[in-house]
Amino acid sequence: MTQDTVFPPNPKALDAMLDWANQRIQRGPDPRHGAQSVAALAARLDGAITAKGMDSARAFALFSDVIVPSTRPFDHPTSLAFVASAPSPAALGFDAVLGSAGIFAGNWDGGSGAIYAENQALAWLSSLAGWPATSGGVFVSGGTMGNLSALHAARTAYPGPRPDRWRILASAEAHSSITAAARVMDAEVISVPTDEGGRMDADSARHALSQTSGVFAIVANAGATNCGAIDDLAGLARLAAEQGLWLHVDGAYGLAAMTDPTQRAQFDGIEQADSFTVDPHKWLFAPYDSCALLYRDPAKGRAAHGQRASYLDTLDGQAWNPSDYAIHLTRRARGLPLWFSLVTYGTEAYAKAIRQTRDIAEAIAQGITDTPGLELILGPQLTVLLFRAPGLDDDAIDAWAEAQRRSGALLCLPTRWRGEKVLRICVVNPNTDPDHVLTVLRTLP
Amino acid sequence: MTQDTVFPPNPKALDAMLDWANQRIQRGPDPRHGAQSVAALAARLDGAITAKGMDSARAFALFSDVIVPSTRPFDHPTSLAFVASAPSPAALGFDAVLGSAGIFAGNWDGGSGAIYAENQALAWLSSLAGWPATSGGVFVSGGTMGNLSALHAARTAYPGPRPDRWRILASAEAHSSITAAARVMDAEVISVPTDEGGRMDADSARHALSQTSGVFAIVANAGATNCGAIDDLAGLARLAAEQGLWLHVDGAYGLAAMTDPTQRAQFDGIEQADSFTVDPHKWLFAPYDSCALLYRDPAKGRAAHGQRASYLDTLDGQAWNPSDYAIHLTRRARGLPLWFSLVTYGTEAYAKAIRQTRDIAEAIAQGITDTPGLELILGPQLTVLLFRAPGLDDDAIDAWAEAQRRSGALLCLPTRWRGEKVLRICVVNPNTDPDHVLTVLRTLP
The missing domain is CATH 3.90.1150.170 (Aspartate Aminotransferase, domain 1)
Structure with missing residues (x-):
């Protein structure tokens, strides 16, 4: 059977594209770039997809000259809105390599080396939290997925009988992803008022708990997005232990500060949490999109998330399969840019x-x-x-x-x-x- | 205030890394590569993360010489297990560029150009299904996320009163992600027996429906993972319309075949579906990780998924914000490698x-x-x-x-x-x- 190549490689175009990536990493973005109107983009991009295709150089110019200038340069030092991003040069260069390597990191069989390295980065994060070496987790695509996966594990681990309504206790300053996760889970968020700094304390949480039922988890902020507040993690950990509830710490932005020993004390109490999330693409100098999700007892993540299917029977259930710890099966090794940058620059x-x-x-x-x-x-x-x-x-x-x-x-x-x-x-x-x-x-x- | 650069760039290392990517794309993977034991990896990788860091070249050698050989080359032509991957050279090269460009594609404000281009690729998929131009969606990280996001939209759109138990009807050959999604949603999957080819027909589905209650969605296979079966989409679409149910078509692998006019007829009936998913990283020649999620009526996706927060108030609610259509907020423009490959090679x-x-x-x-x-x-x-x-x-x-x-x-x-x-x-x-x-x-x- 003869085959011709339907997708021919174009070495010259590839050289030019990777050269563009090289320059982009070294020179950084242009802070004047920003969103364009639909009409402006239609004028430049409509008709790009054709039956016969087009020269790679022309296709790439659509990206470099039209698409990139119409995106906001979140990674520029003058970007101080939302929670921006500041990937290190090593992390960016490595992300480029990662795309080309085509690694399937959903299970050990596909991505063992990549997973082992990702787990080193996760172990570093967990050691900063003061967690035991038996903890573990997975890098997921973002904070929403991380929080949802943790909360699903929390509900699965809930020891009590099924209530009329599942409920989650969280600060009024909780990230919008907590509400989003609750909706998907068909659960309700009980919103706890915060102090003048946007902080939820254990007394307010205890009071809110006494007024409701069906709560299976407390979500604490470690760096609320809107105001940076860190909840009373130690008090909330005691409350959670006393009530037999799961404590999840949403540290998408803020838990990065555990890295700095002088700032670590603000997070005291996280030693007792059941799960936490921190996004390397926010304040840990990694590119989009990754969130580190950690479980103190990974068996609880596995109990909630493992997918079973006959065509997966050949996989080793004893191995560390990242698909067992969150709501996904296929995944790229999105924790590796953090790992590479950490290895290169040091903690x-x-x-x-x-x-x-x-x-x-x-x-x-x-x-x-x-x-x-x-x-x-x-x-x-x-x-x-x-x-x-x-x-x-x-x-x-x-x-x-x-x-x-x-x-x-x-x-x-x-x-x-x-x-x-x-x-x-x-x-x-x-x-x-x-x-x-x-x-x-x-x-x- | 004087600052020194904590993360210095290393142009020489970056050149070498991008050169590796170039060679990797052109030469492809080694089919003899595969998973290693924890012990073997520990011997090579332990101690990689240090306080002071290490030379980039040494760090990169850990990747190229240890990590890559211990991953399975799913994108090799001899990989016929699971559903493998076969990214085109243009898609791989472009994924490398994308990593370096640091684009935030969660909302129009951050990623307008990238989102416009992604939407062109989505519109092409939706046109293959025979859907109206008003349809739309988003690229998510994988089929599990796509199916879960679609099913959450389905439940949110359910017009009836809240049942005692939420239920989803699906074929016995449904992908494991359907069960995973149902668990997260606190819903139950009603499994419909299939014919000798693994196909669910409308009569079997109708019978199963008559035996239960609380069903808000029917999930049809368009290419079951284990056996390739395509359910009776036309019959199931009629049944869903008659019962006022949402029809979601899981075409993670199989819907790629809509691309070929000679194979399109197998999917007749998909014109009437409410949502479908297809993964470009499976059979549409794109790298990990992306799933295209389409809604016939995107307003239903938006009603289920939009996240609101005060620091997001500056965003234009009228614009196409990808975070409104699935369970995520931050995202990389993971649909662009498909777009670039499509633009280059043609439909x-x-x-x-x-x-x-x-x-x-x-x-x-x-x-x-x-x-x-x-x-x-x-x-x-x-x-x-x-x-x-x-x-x-x-x-x-x-x-x-x-x-x-x-x-x-x-x-x-x-x-x-x-x-x-x-x-x-x-x-x-x-x-x-x-x-x-x-x-x-x-x-x-």
């Missing part, structure tokens, strides 16, 4: 980078306090801070933020805090220059 | 590649039929076939399969069919040589 560089972003956030907070016409409202908690410019109304705040975004000076967007439109900064990039940030912020009043 | 090349894999499966089936001592049991359905070697007991089958895997001759593993241990082949690679496969299979009897 002390991570501690230093985290400490440096914290110093940057403190310098910005101090600068805001020192600037007439600006008022610091809250923070920095970890590296999130909220502030206002009392002379500006809501429209003026929006206009200022938009002008800074367009010029590429700064991505600093408004949020709401206790009903008020305020400005928010979250620093995750060790290359953010606080003097530059303050120079721009001083154009506000 | 006719896709049709040809799919037709070619089908021809290969037919040639292998014919060869098995013609070989004394081998018996074709079922297929090819799409490109899956089941066969036996009556002279061999179960242990001998396992030993034969393991020997072929170790030598790199063929990855062809056993599965179970109607209780019997049988051999299974699934072809997704247009470069698989049927003569080579038959030569190896003839060592069986």
